[in-house]
Amino acid sequence: MGIASRNPVTAKARAERFAIAAVYTDPVEAVAALRPDVVDICSPVERHLAHVRLAADAGAAILCQKPLAATLAEAIAAAEAARDAGVRLMVHENFRFRPWFRAAKTALDAGRIGEPFYLRSDLRLAGTVPTARHPEPWSLARQPFFRQMPRLLVLESMIHQIDVARFLLGAEPTAVVAMLRRVSPDVVGEDLASLMLRFPSAHAVLERSYATLGEADPPAVSEELRVEGTGGLLRVLRDGTTEIVTETASGRREERLDVDLDDAYARSYAATIAHFAAALRDGTPFETGPADNLRTLDATLAAYRSAEAGTVEPLPSPELAALLGIAT
Amino acid sequence: MGIASRNPVTAKARAERFAIAAVYTDPVEAVAALRPDVVDICSPVERHLAHVRLAADAGAAILCQKPLAATLAEAIAAAEAARDAGVRLMVHENFRFRPWFRAAKTALDAGRIGEPFYLRSDLRLAGTVPTARHPEPWSLARQPFFRQMPRLLVLESMIHQIDVARFLLGAEPTAVVAMLRRVSPDVVGEDLASLMLRFPSAHAVLERSYATLGEADPPAVSEELRVEGTGGLLRVLRDGTTEIVTETASGRREERLDVDLDDAYARSYAATIAHFAAALRDGTPFETGPADNLRTLDATLAAYRSAEAGTVEPLPSPELAALLGIAT
Incomplete structure (x- = not known):
């Protein structure tokens, strides 16, 4: 086992x-020396494709941090590199592994609130x-590098x-529209974002703001969801508390789901x-293998196109649809 | 003074x-007999244009319930009928006269939260x-007629x-996008709606659902805003409570605005x-004369076009822009 990093300190x-005994500054050297079974890639996004290829060529299974790449073309190239080398690739997407979202998914799949028609996820802080x-x-x-990121909040x-919206609704979005804004003079990317996603039998409103004054001090445990x-309502509060409220002819029933909130952030990793x-x-299959995760990345990148062009962007994008052999 | 209604009971x-002494079933007869100074039109929307023309021809000042008309062309025709007859026309738009929104507007105009960059308004109930x-x-x-309205929640x-968003932000939206859904089998129009409006220096997310289980029983006093x-945050709670939270170098300060909530619904009328x-x-000018209120109606109707076509609709619409002599 070893670590490769540009920063030896x-x-x-x-x-x-x-x-861990071995430390390298050159990932090529690390892979050559360690001959690893598994490579966990958490380098900056612009290095992901190179590092996926490096690991794939070495025959290692790959866990790669999200976003898999900054463009769909590079993400597809990474997926193809793994496929061509016959190695498995999973994108590290930890939010869906947060315990309250797992509990929510179990409740939704059990039909606890009937057929979902609306999802909202929001986090607002200074x-x-x-x-x-x-x-x-x-x-x-x-995260000082936030200052310079041209694409900040959404990507x-x-x-x-x-x-998480895809995960919980168990469906693929068919369109996305976004309005983005830069509020703070200390960043170059957007620090205020509102997205709407259309799903076949629901729609979702996803929002995030790091420019909001007057809310509880960060960090927040969870988005409010x-x-x-x-048949009812499922909600996750900012502290991770997860509740279901159901309505039947006999009345309203509120239930708090059993979610262990201790150290949940680290546990999601x-x-x-x-x-x-x-x-x-x-x-067994990865939940977030390339075929799955390209959908999340596709919607993410389409949100920027939507905001820039003032359009509703179809999903999958024409580019991804062509790859998937889906008519749009 | 008199009342004209299709329903004499x-x-x-x-x-x-x-x-009130005089009751009529025929508005033409009522206007001829009463020769009124003022006509307050609260007939169904499809009769508004005819009733505006009737009142205008009689030289009466007109207060007409929103929506002024179901189409922009009819609304413009109503405005022109009043103008050509030399009578004044105001659209009855009571929400902006709710006391918490008046208090909010005063606070915003005084710069209490600095430059607004985001507005959210939401009401969810069963x-x-x-x-x-x-x-x-x-x-x-x-409101049993809700069952048959092909356009329900937005219109x-x-x-x-x-x-209210236009009123509070003191600006005109430049685009609108909407996602609408019919959830209840007991209505034909939408009972779930999410809208985003772009403003020159802000964006707004407006939502409403009458299909939501698990929230407080209706009626609600106010949308949550x-x-x-x-410089901070202004919020209106579902009970009309209005608060400002400001942040300065010396700390956070929360203040509840002085709003008389007693009988606020009737008082807004x-x-x-x-x-x-x-x-x-x-x-003096009406706040909600035709030039103002056509903007609200234009955005309302554009929301339906957006939802139907899956587009972001520019505002003012080309139709209204042409009338206003605005290049789009």
Whole structure:
């Protein structure tokens, strides 16, 4: 086992913490020396394709951080590199492994709120704008590279919300429309975003703002989520609390789902990796293999086209539809 | 003073309640007999143009219920009829006269939350779907004609939310996109709607659902509203409570605005009529004269085109822009 990183200082600290002997600054050297069974790629997105190819050529199974690539063409190339090398590839998409979304999915699939027709996911906080508690904006202090990202909120964070919407509704969106805005002068990308996604039997409103003053201090445990169905309502609060309210002829019934909120953020990463390992071991499908995850990325990138052109963008995009052999 | 109504029973009851002597079933007869200074039109929308013309020909000032017409062409014809007859016309738009929205507007115009960049307005309740408390759906029991309206939520109710967004932001939307859905089998029009409006320096998300189970029983006092600005947050809760949260270098400050919630629904009608009367008396402009209100109607009708065609619709529409002499 080993770590390869451009930054030997952080790599060494990480290696020591997890008792990993080998540290490299060159991933080519690392792969040649380690001959790994598995490569976990968490390099910057613009390096993903090169690193997927490197791992694929070495015959390693691949877990790659989202977004798989910054363009659909590169993401498809990464998927094809893995396929051609006969190695398995999963995109690391941890939000759907958060315990409240797993509990929500189980409840939805059991028909607890009937047929869902509406989903809303929203998170609003002061991340790119200063407050008295955080004179240096909270998100920018934590992730300084946010300042320079030309595509910030949707590509970095709302990609999770899109993925969770697909996951929970168990369906593919047929269109997306987005309105984006840059509010803080300290970023170049959007820090305010509202998206609507049309699904075959529902629509979803996904929103995120890091420019909102007056809400609870970050970090937030979860987006606020609601799914409305023909039999009731499912909601996730900002602290991860998950509730179902059902309505029948005999009355309203509220129930809090059993969700372990302890250390849920870290556990969602562990659960993602555990899913990867279990699927490799058992030969079962990844939830977020390329065929699945290209849909999330496609909707994410289409949101930017929508905002730029002032259009409703069809999904899958013509580019992805052609690849999938789907008529649009 | 007199009342004209197709239904002499309800007209007579109303006349007795307000000590009005004259009741007619034919508005032509009523106008001929009464020679009124003012006509308050609250007939079904498809009769508005005829009744505006009738009142205009009689030289009466006109207060006409929203929507002014079901099509932009008819609304423009109504405005032209009033103009050509030299009588004044105001559209009865009571939501912007609700006391919390007046208080919000005053606070926004005073710069209390800085520059607004986002507005959200939402109301979700069980109106077209049954609950244990309302086995006959609440909205359908109250307004049985809702069942047959081919255009329900946006034209009937969200037109108010569009008007309030324009009022509060003090700007005109440049585009609208809508996703609509019919959930209840007991209606033919949409009972679930999500709209996004783009403004020059903000965007707005307007939503409404009468198909939502699990929320507080109707009626609701107000839509939930939030306006986010560069200096803080303004929010109106479902009970009309209105709060401002500001953020400065010295900290967060929460303030509840002084809003009299007593009987606010009825008072918003009285305030609308009082504005009409005062503007007539003083010769001052109506807030919601045709030039203003055509913008609200235009966005309302464009929302349907957006939902039907799957497009983002520019505002003003080409039709209204041509009338206004605006290049699009």
